[in-house]
Amino acid sequence: MAPAMLEFLTKELRATDAYRSWALIAADNQASLRAFQKAAFTPVCDVIHAKMATMDRLIVRPPDPEAQELLGLT
Known part of the structure; x- marks a missing residue:
């Protein structure tokens, strides 16, 4: 996406x-x-999709309450 559009x-x-x-x-x-x-x-945080054996998990680093709420992690 071009900066002008943003x-x-x-x-x-x-x-x-x-x-x-x-x-x-x-x-x-x-x-x-x-x-x-x-x-x-x-940038506010990194969202990491962690796959561990049979379990998937989203991790937000550093923890950001708004990002966690937006992603349904709270």
Whole structure:
């Protein structure tokens, strides 16, 4: 996603009094990571999908209460 598109989206969200937005980006998606950085988005946490034997688990590092609530982990 181009930084200009993200900046436009940010302005649209602010027009509706939304000052916080979330994006889940795969760690290996360098193009998207750079685009969000150029658009001045700030990383909050890493979401890790841990597979242990027969159990899957989402882990948020560092623990962020809003991210955990958004992902249904609380």
